[in-house]
């Protein structure tokens with residue numbers, strides 16, 4: 001018995017030392033950083049080597065993996081979020097997510113159909129290398145599970161954070177580990193996050209975005225971005241084409257509620273089938289259509305004014321009225337630009 005415990009402890013220790021992520025010493029996960037420390041740690045991330053994009057291994061190989069069951073559960077949670085942990089699931093203790101989106105509604109599937117494996121569509125392929133990471137939003141270092149939970153409480157509406165030892169979180173992390181098998185440690189990866197683009201040096205045009213919406217998006221996302229409900233919506237809360245606005249969609253504290261992020265996502269990924277290598281909309285068009293979507297009503301995230309507590313580390317596309325002390329012009333600029341072309345991590 002004692003031997004068994006010792007072996008397990010040694011395996012865990014080995015796993016910890018064998019970690020993919022960058023060494024954040026002398027800082028610790030959870031620690032708040034001052035300006036100087038934050039800049040220093042950001043530099044370490046920016047200076048990492050960048051490896052080439054990698055497609056995931058064959059889906060069939062999961063079945064032979066020692067963690068197969070957990071990995072498959074993680075995939076299910078990410079891809080069928082509404083049906084596994086959505087607000088309508090029968091087991092109330094599993095009602096983590098607060099809306100009708102799936103994680104894979106934004107972390108798109110690549111050719112393998114696995115969630116979060118599409119180039120320039122916020123893939124999960126290299127996330128084990130990218131966390132723990134300093135985030136400006138809390139001026140602190142967050143773990144990968146913290147980062148997952150931050151989408152859970154914003155992108156997924158008013159969702160609840162999943163405990164680190166819940167089967168849901170363990171499944172998601174097991175899947176992320178599986179995705180990273182065979183990739184180089186401590187390096188960044190091409191195609192991660194959203195692509196860098198050059199934003200137009202003008203305000204976004206909501207009216208022109210509305211017209212583009214009718215032409216390019218309406219067929220799937222329907223009138224006013226309300227999405228196309230599945231036949232069993234009333235019991236499941238599920239959609240065939242996800243909503244872009246309203247209570248079933250992401251709230252106004254989510255990354256997608258920021259115009260720069262939404263423009264990049266749309267330019268590189270929408271309408272469905274577009275990619276950053278073969279975009280359907282120019283960045284100018286994506287910028288206007290994104291402004292139109294973000295002008296539609298959506299749920300308010302309470303406490304948004306506490307996000308980005310340090311004004312030196314505040315993104316320029318987060319229109320939180322409290323940041324601007326009644327300066328309507330500055331608030332309007334945060335809402336519809338024009339913006340600086342920052343490439344640093346938000």
Ligand code: HEC
Nearest residue numbers: 101102103106122147148151152155193194250255256261
């Ligand atoms: C409405 C769209 C949306 C949904 C739904 C969503 N996310 Fe995200 N997620 C984002 C955006 C936007 C980012 C930040 C991308 C950026 O700025 O580079 C992000 C970032 C992340 C990251 C960090 C990725 C990185 O490259 O650093 C993780 C991990 C993550 N999300 C997990 C999840 C999980 C798990 C779910 C489901 C519980 C989920 N997300 C649902 C939009 C979404």
Ligand code: HEC
Nearest residue numbers: 104105106216217219220241242243244266270271272289
């Ligand atoms: C052919 C159908 C189709 C068209 C047309 C389309 N989308 Fe989508 N869109 C989808 C699907 C499907 C998803 C979710 C991905 C998945 O489930 O695999 C999605 C996801 C999204 C998301 C993230 C999830 C959410 O609900 O917020 C945004 C934002 C989005 N689309 C915007 C647009 C915009 C803007 C256009 C027009 C330029 C557009 N889409 C055109 C099918 C479409």
